[in-house]
Amino acid sequence: MTKTTASAPARIAARVFAVLILACSWGCTPSTRITGTWKNPEVESRSYDKVVVAALTDNIRARQTVETDMQNQLQQRGITATRSIDLFPPTVSRSGPDVNLLLQKVKDQHYGAILTVALLDEETDTRYVPGGYGYTPMTRYGWYGRFRGYYTYWYPTLYDPGYYTEEKVYFLETNLYDTETERLLWSAQSKSYSPASLRKASETLAELTVAQMARESIIP
Template identity: 75%
Template sequence: MMELGVRKTTWKYNFLLVLILLLTMVLSGCAPSTQITGTWKNPEGGGQAYDKIMVVALTDNVRARQTVETDMQAQLQQRGIQGAKSIDMFPPTMSQKGGPDVNQILDKVREQQYDAILTVALLDEETETRYVPGSYGYAPITRFGWYGRFRGYYTYWYPTIYDPGYYTEQKTYFLETNLYDVGTEQLKWSAQSASHSPSSLRKASVTLAELTVGRMAQDGLVR
């Protein structure tokens, strides 16, 4: 009878572990990894909607610059807005340190009659280290029936891979997106975003572009 009670307790314990794991997976899958945390709109904007926007990602990482500017351009174009990437007009070179000169950008956008500049910048990064406990801990038990014979022990434990605890790092990236009027060079709109441990640069970039352009449309900055 004691052995049966121990088996029931162990089964309930294992079932609870599986249930907690499934709930964690579901909640993690539902939680958005990238989200806008705040926006600001210039009260003196006058309700102007922009039709021709230059996208400028403020980073020396060429791959990140290309990805972010491409996804922002795609979202703008989906709304009928003519968007351009700064990396096309000012491609990186081996001798160049930093991005293109600000005067060059302004001269180019005015020459091609763009009416706004949309900048994307990484403001900060935080790393959180946390411990993830394993599924099983060592607990020597000799009264269970499967310990007495190899067949029972092997059949019970072989499908259960030992899962030790481990440490994992979770990164949070804080970004800022600003929209500037080309004519006055004044800030018209700003959004702050947070991206929590994105699975890939491309996925985070696409989500950021969708959220940013969608909120800009909601706030009347684009169609």
């Protein structure tokens, strides 16, 4: 993947989140799955019960949606979760809130960890959808005696030609950082195939991510 400047990830995430919002017109069934996780072996295992959720995008609607869904899933497991948009409301700055101010505010309010959600990349997957065949039923003697019937008898299969279709594939990353040390504690990557809407993709991502964190004893 091409290296980018410090502000580039936020710009990429904003563009991709915007595409997700407009994806409501797509007719594909949404499919989101976690492709891999990593847990820092050098960090002493502990369970975090107070977390700030931060979606790394300057798209206000996307930020609010993703953070809200993650917050809801964490709260269902007894975690005190706060959205970064509540700590730092949207501003005109495309670079986002000052990271030092953000960390200080999180520490002052005694949050143990920060959970980030970022869109790393997107691809267009072109695939061929094969055509279908269907049998044309007839009466017992419907084909006999006339050209029309005879012709239809020998060509009872209707062919529906195939076609090519394009689907978007989004690559997402969720990271958990310790507030005091700022060290990466846990990370998960996932794929989302042509989500029908940001709402559905966000809900599924939050559900899968929080469930996986619980299985790996990152949260209660």
